[in-house]
Structures are given as C-alpha cells and as structure tokens.
Amino acid sequence: MLSFRPVTLTSTLRKLIERIVARGVRDCIEDRLRPEQKGFRPARSPLDTLMQVASAVRRRMDGERTAAAFIDDARACDSVDHGCIVRELLSFGVERHLVAWIAGFLRGRTSKVRVDNALAEDISVTCGVPQGSVLGRLLFIITVASLGRRLKRITGLRNGFFADDLGIVCTSNDLSELQQRKQQGLDCITHWSAECRVEVSAGKTEHTQLAAREAKLLSLKVGATALKEERAPELVDLTMHRLKGLSKHGLCMKAVASTRLLQLRAAASPEWGPDREERRGSHRAPEQAEMCYGVASWWFDTSLSDLERVERVQAQAAHMVAGNPKAANREGGLREARLKPINEVARRRALDHYL
Structure with missing residues (x-):
C-alpha cells in the first residue's frame, strides 16, 4: 500500500491556469537551475544523468578509486514541505503574485479515495506536491535545486539528478579522503531532507566502489543508519557493477x-x-x-x-x-x-x- 498515492484530477480550467503560471515560473528559473538537474526539463532525458555519472567514472586516473552512492528518497514528492517550496520560489526571483497563487494552490488541499461505490472521507493534505498536476513536477525540481547548490560546495564531489533520483560520485587515490567526501555528501543530503521533511530511505540507498578488486569497505551512514555496500547498485535503472562498471x-x-x-x-x-x-x-x-x-x-x-x-x-x-x-x-x-x-x-x- 505504501506504493499507492493519490492522483490529482484537476478541472480543465485549473490545468489551463496552471500552464500559464508554469510558463511564468519557467521564464524566471530555467536559466538558473543547475545543469545537474535533468528531470522534468525541456530537451533533457535520463540519458543526460547517466552520461554525467558515466563521465565521472571514466575520468579517474590510474591508482584512483571511484565511489558512488545512489540515494533513494521515500515518497519525496508526497512529503516535501510547502514552506520550502515557497522559499525556493522567492530565492529564484519568481514574481510575488505567482508565488502567492502557488501558495494558495498548495494550501488547504484535501483528497478522498473511492473503492467501487464506497467513498472515503476527506483527508487534509498538508505537504507534498499534487501528483498528476501540471505544476507538481516543476515545483519539486525547484525545491531540489537547493540541495544541488549545497552538494556543489563539497570539493571533489559530483552529483547528478533526474527528478528525485540522485547519484553522487567522487574520485581519489586516498581511501580516507574518499570516505570523508562521501560522508559529507550524505550528511548534506540528510540535513536538507530534514529541513524539507523528505525522508531518505537508508534501506534503499546504495553505494559501491567501482573498479576496485581489493577495495576496503567504506563505512558510510545516512543519519544513524549504516549503509550496506552493494556490488551492483542502480541509478535511473542503469546497473553499475563494482568490478565490471557500466x-x-x-x-x-x-x-x-x-x-x-x-x-x-x-x-x-x-x-x-x-x-x-x-x-x-x-x-x-x-x-x-x-x-x-x-x-x-x-x-x-x-x-x-x-x-x-x-x-x-x-x-x-x-x-x-x-x-x-x-x-x-x-x-x-x-x-x-x-x-x-x-x-x-x-x-x-x-x-x-x-x-
């Protein structure tokens, strides 16, 4: 049941208004979104994220180790805080009347479930972006943009986004440096997730060292939960093996x-x-x-x-x-x-x- 989520069925008039608002928002933010975010953007595809991660793996020098972690956010679109969305819109310089309309669009939403002829009572929706709406995906990638900016400040750490799929990669010939950078990246993601009320699923988050036959295990954590090193983790359905790589x-x-x-x-x-x-x-x-x-x-x-x-x-x-x-x-x-x-x-x- 955790995989089921309500889909917003808005009216034709509401969708038309959403498209008008979305166009105004895109005009403000498109040039300012980080290139690492490939999801829900014009002329972008999962291939861009895959090529970005693959390029980081190929560029390592002889003797260097490459470590990658693929982060899973549990129902991120359903749990992101509305306040974070509004703050990010303002930080991008979106016009205030558009921000006010979006805040009203998110506020006071309710949903109900129908099974055959039985209809449940209204449930108040206080977080998340409406699944199936025109604006929902755009609002989510705007919110995630702040995480991309924070990760960019960590020296030697590369990242690639496709919507809520995130991969971080770093390369070094020093195992302790590799451990430190990766843990800094995971701590950054954990802190951002707590601020925006997005849960990182430690059980589904995977990490590995690529092309390292005698690799010592890295001790990485998400919060207080230790991560298990996987031999063949996945990013956007692309399998990467510890020894065989891509x-x-x-x-x-x-x-x-x-x-x-x-x-x-x-x-x-x-x-x-x-x-x-x-x-x-x-x-x-x-x-x-x-x-x-x-x-x-x-x-x-x-x-x-x-x-x-x-x-x-x-x-x-x-x-x-x-x-x-x-x-x-x-x-x-x-x-x-x-x-x-x-x-x-x-x-x-x-x-x-x-x-």
Missing part, C-alpha cells in the same frame, strides 16, 4: 532481451501469426527499447565479447522479423527487417547527446 548493464539488457526473444519466437511463425511489420513493431517496442535504454552511456565501456552477445540478440530478432533461417547473413537480415545494429544506435545517440 558493462554490467549490457549483460542485464542481454538477459532481458533474450527473454523477450523467446516471446517473439513463439509468435513469429511464417505460416500463421502476425505479419512482418507487426513482428517488427513488437520487437522494437519492448525488446529493442529495453536493450537501447541509456545505450550511449554504457556501450563504449562494455567488453567486445559482451557487445557481440547483445548484437547477436538483435540479429536473431531480425531473422525472426524477416522470416529468415538462422544461417542467413546477419547484415542482410538486419536490412530486410529494417533494424539497425545496436552499435550504430549507440553511436548515433551519443552523437545526438553531445551535439
């Missing part, structure tokens, strides 16, 4: 795609079932989309043998889509199925990102 994600994608491939094989009979275009669509939608998620951030760190495994899955899917035998030429099968090698997809997306 290449671990490629293996995970290959495993997921292989399962999808079995489903495609069951429906890809040349005598019956969907035609070629339907088979192509059913492959591109769930299977290729999963294989290519964030591909520009992990593809170039993955070993050639692991890359070949992923490409082999794409080639098998192409043969099924085109109705070709397994022994058919790989390049010809991809052309006939109108599919691209994953390597080409990765290079195109990396180029689009940097341009």
